[in-house]
Amino acid sequence: MVRLDGVALHYQVGRRRGPEALRDLAFRIEEGGFRWLRGPSGAGKTSLLRLLHLTVRPTGGRLVVFGTDIGAATRAELPALRQRIGMVFQDFRLLPHLTAFDNVALPLRIAGRPEGQIRADVTEMLRWVGLARRSGARPAELSGGEQQRVAIARAVVGRPSLLLADEPTGNLDDAQAERLMLLLKEMNRLGATVVVATHNAGLVARHPGPSLVLEQGRLVGDA
Amino acid sequence: MRERRHARLRHARFDDLGLRRALGDRMLPLLVAAMTFLAGLALAGSAAAAALVRHWQEGAAAALTVQVPTPADPAPAAGATRLDAVLAALRASPGIAEARALSAEELASLLRPWLGGAAGDPALPLPAVIAAHVTQGWADLTALRARLAAAAPGTLVESHGVWVGRLALLARSLQACAWLVLALVAGVATAVVAVATRAGLAARRDAIEIVHGLGATDRYIAVRFARRATLLAGLGGVLGLLAALPVLVALATLVAPFAGPPSAATLPPVLLAGLPALPLAAAAIGFVTAQVTVRRWLRRLP
Structure with a gap:
């Protein structure tokens, strides 16, 4: 499902090559696998998630997602792969001019699903995250926790094969965080590969599972 | 649906x-x-x-003006006036669709803006003026000039096509x-x-x-x-x-x-x-x- 062999990532600073965000990463995640992604701030967790989300390409090594070598793939090949990936961003990344309903519906519309199916799926998903009555609200009218739940609904509504989450419980209370973990585990049980970046040691302790541990852009633990 | x-x-x-x-x-x-x-x-x-x-x-470029001085004098070829000789030569020329000599009244009317009442004076030694129309694509002005000068020396041919x-x-x-x-x-x-x-x-x-x-x-x-x-x-x-x-x-x-x-x-x-x-x-x-x-x-x- 996901394979990294000696993967490195440099960000560009203007035309210059910036500092190395990730280096010499090598690990595999099998289909239907689950990984916590842990490490201190600045360790490279978000960069690794961006790599797995295919919004940046590796600047070294080999990254294979869904059997496709991402470094060698053409631009035209990537959108179809991205449609199979759900991502919960730390900063939600909702479109401010769209309602909660339309934000959640966005990946389905991009994938070209029929509007009737979109309506049913999005309504069900909003009900599941407890926002059925807020479907017409725009992000500015929602609390941080509500925006987080919209972002989660958007990430899972298309039943992705690979689900990535960057600090998904950061704006949720304990009850909501537990509810989210149940959702992620259910997605994992149904066959999705799940990678969750978190600082929340308590959450990891309550839901034990294999972890990838990053420090200064290097993988220091895979167990 | x-x-x-x-x-x-x-x-x-x-x-x-x-x-x-x-x-x-x-x-x-x-x-x-x-x-x-x-x-x-x-x-x-x-x-x-x-x-x-x-x-x-389609209009002016297709028109020719021919002036025949002393039109009533006999032409070099016997039996015709200079005007008749020029008209005959014109009508026989290739590319000429129509040729007509202006009447004395038409000439007087053309000259009236410059000469006033004297324009109609029959004593004025006016040349005859022939208005001719050429067919589209005609361009052999030099040959026509030579032919008309032979019919009546001193004949002037003015083509509007130049301007x-x-x-x-x-x-x-x-x-x-x-x-x-x-x-x-x-x-x-x-x-x-x-x-x-x-x-x-x-x-x-x-x-x-x-x-x-x-x-x-x-x-x-x-x-x-x-x-x-x-x-x-x-x-x-x-x-x-x-x-x-x-x-x-x-x-x-x-x-x-x-x-x-x-x-x-x-x-x-x-x-x-x-x-x-x-x-x-x-x-x-x-x-x-x-x-x-x-x-x-x-x-x-x-």
Whole structure:
């Protein structure tokens, strides 16, 4: 499902090559696998998630997602792969001019699903995250926790094969965080590969599972 | 069925990138309207120049004036006056469609502005004047001059084609300028749409990155910009055309006396056919420019 062999990532600073965000990463995640992604701030967790989300390409090594070598793939090949990936961003990344309903519906519309199916799926998903009555609200009218739940609904509504989450419980209370973990585990049980970046040691302790541990852009633990 | 169609329509109009605000409906249509207005004037200038060339070439350029001094004297060939000899030679010449000697009254009428009442004095030693029309494509003036001089020495042949040719060259230059203006206007319209599209891209950069991350293709994003730019440019084209029409009708009325009979005070058919194409051309420029601009911009994303 996901394979990294000696993967490195440099960000560009203007035309210059910036500092190395990730280096010499090598690990595999099998289909239907689950990984916590842990490490201190600045360790490279978000960069690794961006790599797995295919919004940046590796600047070294080999990254294979869904059997496709991402470094060698053409631009035209990537959108179809991205449609199979759900991502919960730390900063939600909702479109401010769209309602909660339309934000959640966005990946389905991009994938070209029929509007009737979109309506049913999005309504069900909003009900599941407890926002059925807020479907017409725009992000500015929602609390941080509500925006987080919209972002989660958007990430899972298309039943992705690979689900990535960057600090998904950061704006949720304990009850909501537990509810989210149940959702992620259910997605994992149904066959999705799940990678969750978190600082929340308590959450990891309550839901034990294999972890990838990053420090200064290097993988220091895979167990 | 109806619900499904409604759903499809909603899908097609869904403004996920917020382009109704990012590509506003004021500045771009107004600028394109100004470009269309100028294009309409340039098109009219080109059509008018073409009409003038055609009118002059069909009229004055096809005419010859032949002056025969001492027309009543005997011609070198026995048995005819000089006038008759010239008329006979003219009518026998290839390319001459018609030749007619002006009457004494017509000559007096032509001279009256200069000579006043004396124009009709039969004692005036006036040459005979023959008005001739040539067929289209005729150009053998030198041979005709030689033939007429042989029939009646001293005969003058004046072709209107020389100055009409110069005027036609001038008109064709004006036509070329009009096409150049059209090309410039199209270029400026392209630049205006490109700048507006780039501004829209900058304003919606976050939204574009989000939908790109959700799996949107370049086509998905470019089509949304192109659809909006096409609508706004087409709207500007229609506004510019509506603004240009009264001006063009007024100009056509002014030009009509020079271009044809009084009934020709309407827009020429070529212009009537070309003007509706302007909003379509504006819309096409909007579509193509937005597509190219967005697709080029998207290359910076992986």
